[in-house]
Amino acid sequence: MSTKSSIAAGNIIVGVYNFIVLSHPETWRIIPLPGSSESLSFTSQGKVKWVTRGIAENGIRTPNGVIGLRIRVWPGLKKASDFKELNKAFHRKAVKLGGHEANAYIYIDSGWFKPTNRVLAILTYCNYTNRSLLIEFIDGGEWVDEIISYISESECHVEGEETA
Numbered sequence: 001m002s003t004k005s006s007i008a009a010g011n012i013i014v015g016v017y018n019f020i021v022l023s024h025p026e027t028w029r030i031i032p033l034p035g036s037s038e039s040l041s042f043t044s045q046g047k048v049k050w051v052t053r054g055i056a057e058n059g060i061r062t063p064n065g066v067i068g069l070r071i072r073v074w075p076g077l078k079k080a081s082d083f084k085e086l087n088k089a090f091h092r093k094a095v096k097l098g099g100h101e102a103n104a105y106i107y108i109d110s111g112w113f114k115p116t117n118r119v120l121a122i123l124t125y126c127n128y129t130n131r132s133l134l135i136e137f138i139d140g141g142e143w144v145d146e147i148i149s150y151i152s153e154s155e156c157h158v159e160g161e162e163t164a
Helices: 142-149
Strands: 002-011 015-026 029-045 048-062 065-075 091-097 100-110 114-126 131-138
Touching: 002 029, 002 048, 015 029, 015 065, 015 131, 015 142, 029 065, 029 091, 091 114, 091 142, 114 142
Parallel strands: 015 048
Antiparallel strands: 002 015, 029 048, 048 065, 065 131, 091 100, 100 114, 114 131
């Protein structure tokens, strides 16, 4: 069984801007982190606003532990070669996300002053909203890969609505 969580930013004055409506296992809980989302631009489909440039960082509580969730969004089409972290990926698999072709990558993120983390990254382009999304599940083991069987039901646009 799956559930969906809206990953969004906004406030009472400007309203809500969606990054994605993420489909995930029912046992996973998205934990919003205060002040960790930034929306720099958006597009609208009817009454729904989608972030076209921004970043959202959240936590996810799972039965196996807590992992990080980072979603980065850019206008237009981005390719894997545009991201240094995806250039060092050691696994690639074609998947579906919200009805779009996407690719899943696994890479190790490490540095001088940060721990080594296994990252499952999913890159897709939404032609309805003309934006690229990089969704990263940070840390955890191979069990994190179970999300791949859920993300096809995620929503990154409103079907049948034109963008403004």
